[in-house]
Every structure is written in structure tokens, then in C-alpha cells.
Amino acid sequence: MNLAYTIQQLVINNMKKTIYLIILLFITSTSFANNLVIGNPSYSSANNTLTFTIKWDNSWRVNGVSGPNNYDAVWVFVKRQPCAANGIWSHALLSTTSNDHSVTGSFNLVADAVSDGMGVFIHRNVSANNQIGSLTSTSSVTIKLSGTYNPALIGSSTNADNFRVIGIEMVYVPQGNFYLGDGRSSNSSNFSAGNTIGAVQITSTTQANGIGAYNNYVSNPVYGCFVPLPSTYPTGYDGFYCMKYEINQQQMVDYLNTLNYTQQAARLAVWGARYPNVTNTYFTNASNYRQMIKVATAGTNNTVPAVFGLDNVWNAYIAAGYLNWQDLTSYLDWSGLRPMTEFEFEKACRGTLNPVAYEFPWGTTAMNTSSGGMNNANTINETMNMVMEGIVHFNWDGGPMRSGFAATSNSNRLQAAATFYGIMEMAGNVVEQCVGGGTGYNFSTFTTVNGDGALTTRGLANVNGWPTDGGTSSGTILKGGGFYTNGGQTAQMMVSDRQFYGGDNRNLSNTRDRNIGGRGVRSY
Numbered sequence: 001m002n003l004a005y006t007i008q009q010l011v012i013n014n015m016k017k018t019i020y021l022i023i024l025l026f027i028t029s030t031s032f033a034n035n036l037v038i039g040n041p042s043y044s045s046a047n048n049t050l051t052f053t054i055k056w057d058n059s060w061r062v063n064g065v066s067g068p069n070n071y072d073a074v075w076v077f078v079k080r081q082p083c084a085a086n087g088i089w090s091h092a093l094l095s096t097t098s099n100d101h102s103v104t105g106s107f108n109l110v111a112d113a114v115s116d117g118m119g120v121f122i123h124r125n126v127s128a129n130n131q132i133g134s135l136t137s138t139s140s141v142t143i144k145l146s147g148t149y150n151p152a153l154i155g156s157s158t159n160a161d162n163f164r165v166i167g168i169e170m171v172y173v174p175q176g177n178f179y180l181g182d183g184r185s186s187n188s189s190n191f192s193a194g195n196t197i198g199a200v201q202i203t204s205t206t207q208a209n210g211i212g213a214y215n216n217y218v219s220n221p222v223y224g225c226f227v228p229l230p231s232t233y234p235t236g237y238d239g240f241y242c243m244k245y246e247i248n249q250q251q252m253v254d255y256l257n258t259l260n261y262t263q264q265a266a267r268l269a270v271w272g273a274r275y276p277n278v279t280n281t282y283f284t285n286a287s288n289y290r291q292m293i294k295v296a297t298a299g300t301n302n303t304v305p306a307v308f309g310l311d312n313v314w315n316a317y318i319a320a321g322y323l324n325w326q327d328l329t330s331y332l333d334w335s336g337l338r339p340m341t342e343f344e345f346e347k348a349c350r351g352t353l354n355p356v357a358y359e360f361p362w363g364t365t366a367m368n369t370s371s372g373g374m375n376n377a378n379t380i381n382e383t384m385n386m387v388m389e390g391i392v393h394f395n396w397d398g399g400p401m402r403s404g405f406a407a408t409s410n411s412n413r414l415q416a417a418a419t420f421y422g423i424m425e426m427a428g429n430v431v432e433q434c435v436g437g438g439t440g441y442n443f444s445t446f447t448t449v450n451g452d453g454a455l456t457t458r459g460l461a462n463v464n465g466w467p468t469d470g471g472t473s474s475g476t477i478l479k480g481g482g483f484y485t486n487g488g489q490t491a492q493m494m495v496s497d498r499q500f501y502g503g504d505n506r507n508l509s510n511t512r513d514r515n516i517g518g519r520g521v522r523s524y
């Protein structure tokens, strides 16, 4: 199953009577290319709809019995900007009725509305069962706007407004039982059925009642939440969508380019004296570690936002590190997603299979790396220079690799190092950040509520129940290891490893670590 990469966006800009097409991933000539292409959107004021084309590679819908029974999808959402007075970008809510949206084309795609109107999921319909492959021709999507915006649209004139249609590739993780913990031979911080070494089976009953007190899922109170986890806490039993890849550098650029000047300034200020009105100011540390997000066009102090860009075209394809907890949750609030819990991380990796002690996300204990050895390095087609089962990018302090680097058009789950459901790089590349951890923070109020597209004046997430900062005892936990995790730290990449249960100051709000990124999920 070849799984792929990416986000795409297209901007229609009537402000200067010009149409800009941003298609950074327009590649058709290589089997390694993973790309999502969303065409130039056109707005109908009569119908309050946007129409655009879409296609992406490495799509599937499978009806497995012992294997996955799932599909991939693109999460599509819309931002809108009035022309007047440096108008701010607002999140455009969409109709919550699926029949108000439509898709035409040869791949029988459908658009699913969501109950909070934050976007739509585009995916293969049931007639596409057991089909795997790229969508080689475009489909045409028409989505209906609800007329509601967050924040409210002020000074809007439909003939002059700018629209951005943004897509994120995701993977559906269906509702169902699974095992939490890998049943390893001795208890430490890993999940277990209380003081036994057995894994914990999560069922509909677990979700309906809540998993409850710590002794239902860990061996010692220090390893769990000190408040019982209620039925509103996501255990992973219910279905959810998970981003196919880690957030990449292009996605962070797209996000930064819809913030206002004050929000951009606040995000840059994590590093100290950095400002959006100075060209070549980096959001990442500097032009190093393959992570090179910067101010491409300077803003005007306190009025016109900067335009962010990348040092190199290939940066767009590379996962983004340098994301502290506040950076991650800001991106997820902005995009209508949410962080995942540790329970959901284990579900997304292990799926419905029985646990294997000390397993990695691809379901075995086999693991290989070339420690940074690549073919076509620093290009949009880069791969690791080995084909093995369970290849993972770590033990090389040079920076993350291209999302989906291990997948080819004929790789199987083990060769692609994919999870049970086809999710990529859950181990290595950049560290994942999840909700959870040990005692010291009450994360029991975390729910399936998604972001609403709007951020605080400092550009931060503001969703009830989300941990507000990283660090020790923060309700956040680092999972999966990253590129600089070394050969003596392979345990970090195991599905059930919880050695950071106490939190870690590398994702605290006053710092950014090159090895730490993340991804989002969404309860539909």
C-alpha cells in the first residue's frame, strides 16, 4: 500500500485582479511522488458555493477481514479574507448536510459533511471497495458555505474576497475493540491491566463508561491521571480520522500566512527578538536541520502580515520539527482538528491485532535504519537508501526526511513501516505529541471537541480541555522518537513506550526542539 503525502492549497486572489496558483506538489513523473492537488476555486455568490478540482496519489478503500477495513480521505476546509483594510482570514463554516456538497468524476468520490461545519471529508465511496492507487484524473468538488465565519467576516465583498481551499490527507481509523499496551514481560510506565503484565482490551463498554481510575490501565498511580477518565475522554474505541503524515513545512507556511501581524509576531517571539517585518526571519531555528520556514516577504509593523515561505522547494515535503505543544495545538485549532490521546496513538498503530511485546508501529520488532543515508537527498523524491522491513528515520542528527519516504507503489505494510491502518512515520522522523501522561496534570476534561478555526491574539489554541502548554506534568506526552533519537534509545519508537509519562521540557512554550513535531486527528 503506497501511502502518501500532503497538503495543497490554491489561492484565488481578486484583490489585484490576479489569480495566484500555488501548486507546490505538482509532480507526475515519478513513482515516489506523493501529492494532493486542489485546483483553482471559483466562487458562486448565487449559490454560496466554491467549486474546485482535486486529485491525490496513493488513495485506497479496503475491506479487510483480518487486515484493515478503512480508507484514506482529504480533510478540506476554507479560509476567506475580505479585501478591505488588510482583512483578516476567517474560517468559513460549511453546510453540515452532506447532500449540499457534491463530487463528480471517474473515481466515485463523495464529500461527507461534519456536524460542526468546519470542513468536509472527500474520500472513495463504498463502491470503491478494495481499490488502491492514485487518482489519476481530477474530480470536481462543489462545497456549500454556511454563511458563518469564525471570526466574523467584516468588510466582505464577495467579488473581491480571497478564498483558500486547504486539504490535509488523513486516514480513517474505524470504531472497534483494540488492545492498549503491548503485554511486555514486565511493567514499567507502559499501559497494562492494572498490576498484571497483560494488555488492556478497550471495548464499547470502556468508552461508554469511561476507562476510569488509573488502576484500570497502569500499574502505579504515578503513571496515570489522578482523576478517573470519564466517558467523554477519547479511548480510541470510537472511529476517528488521523493525519496520514506528520505536519510538514508547507502546511506550517500555509497556517502562518493566514495569521494577522500580531499573531505572527507572537509566534516568532518564542525565539526572542524576531519580527514579521524583517525578511529572512526564521520560524524554525535558522536555515539548518532541513527545516527552513522564514519570512519571504516582510510585513508592515502592526498592520500587514508577513508572507512566509521556504528556503527550498523540497522543504515543502519534509516534516516540520521545531513545534512545541502550543505550535502544534495552534495549527490543529486553526485547521479544525484536535490532538490525539495516547490511547488513540496505540489504536492508530496496532489496530485490531493482538499486541506484540515491544512492537513498533508496523507491528513487529524488526527495525532498520540507514542513519540518514538517502537516495536523491534534498529533492522532492528522496528515499532512504535501503529497502527493508521496518525502516525508520532515526539515529541521524541532520533533520527529518520526506513524509512517506518508505512507501513505494508496491511496498507492503512492513516495507513502508506503516501502521495497521496505513499511517506513516508514527515512529521516527519527528516526535509525536499526544494528550496524556502521568499524574501531575488533570487531563480528564479533554474530549473529542475539535478546533474552531480561530486563535487567540497571540495565535494560540483556545479549546476547552486541551492542555495549554507542554513541559513536565503538562498533560502532554512525547511518543515515537525522532530523527535524533539515537541507537541506544530505540525503545522510544515502540508503540507502547511511555518513558516520557512525566512530560518533557523540550515541548515547553518558551522553546522549540528540532526533533519534535506532531499531527492531528478528528472525530467526525
Ligand SMILES: [Ca+2]
Binding pocket: 246, 425, 426, 427, 428, 429, 430, 431, 432, 480, 481
Ligand atoms: Ca513521527
Ligand SMILES: [Ca+2]
Binding pocket: 333, 451, 452, 453, 454, 455, 461, 462, 463
Ligand atoms: Ca479556537
